[in-house]
Amino acid sequence: xxxxxxxxxxxxxxxxxxxxxxxxxxxxxxxxxxxxxxxxxxxxxxxxxxxxxxxxxxxxxxxxxxxxxxxxxxxxxxxxxxxxxxxxxxxxxxxxxxxxxxxxxxxxxxxxxxxxxxxxxxxxxxxxxxxxxxxxxxxxxxxxxxxxxxxxxxxxxxxxxxxxxxxxxxxxxxxxxxxxxxxxxxxxxxxxxx
Numbered sequence: 102x103x104x105x106x107x108x109x110x111x112x113x114x115x116x117x118x119x120x121x122x123x124x125x126x127x128x129x130x131x132x133x134x135x136x137x138x139x140x141x142x143x144x145x146x147x148x149x150x151x152x153x154x155x156x157x158x159x160x161x162x163x164x165x166x167x168x169x170x171x172x173x174x175x176x177x178x179x180x181x182x183x184x185x186x187x188x189x190x191x192x193x194x195x196x197x198x199x200x201x202x203x204x205x206x207x208x209x210x211x212x213x214x215x216x217x218x219x220x221x222x223x224x225x226x227x228x229x230x231x232x233x234x235x236x237x238x239x240x241x242x243x244x245x246x247x248x249x250x251x252x253x254x255x256x257x258x259x260x261x262x263x264x265x266x267x268x269x270x271x272x273x274x275x276x277x278x279x280x281x282x283x284x285x286x287x288x289x290x291x292x293x294x295x
């Protein structure tokens with residue numbers, strides 16, 4: 102086989118290789134297009150909170166969203182920023198509004214994870230959630246549960262009792278909620294459509 106005919110043979114296969122690579126790229130983009138990120142981690146070096154239970158009740162335009170969009174989703178990973186003084190622990194929590202105004206139900210949570218000082222590792226989970234669910238965090242020690250924002254309006258709910266999955270909190274319950282204004286919960290998640 103001459104060098105010229107070898108080049109022609111390779112040139113005939115080149116469009117197939119390009120098409121195969123293009124198809125792979127489209128599949129990769131399609132799968133990443135189904136992923137969504139919500140929330141934000143705190144800036145490093147902040148103070149800590151021991152046994153703090155919080156969730157984002159309201160976000161405003163220009164700030165990260167903490168409310169699951171319409172539809173059925175699965176949280177596949179989460180992250181939180183460690184405090185500036187020592188290693189800490191935290192777990193992701195998900196609250197769902199009920200039909201009663203200002204009442205919520207703890208519907209999902211991850212296990213506790215160790216969060217190194219001034220780091221924000223990502224943890225794999227599989228938590229099925231739905232539109233309207235709100236992201237929250239339980240800190241065991243040495244982590245900021247929420248952080249200040251320069252924007253007026255964001256509201257973080259502080260849960261005033263120890264809670265378990267399925268428990269109601271807020272209006273009409275024995276577990277009160279308090280509010281922190283102009284703050285965001287120290288948690289970020291990745292979701293995919295179900």
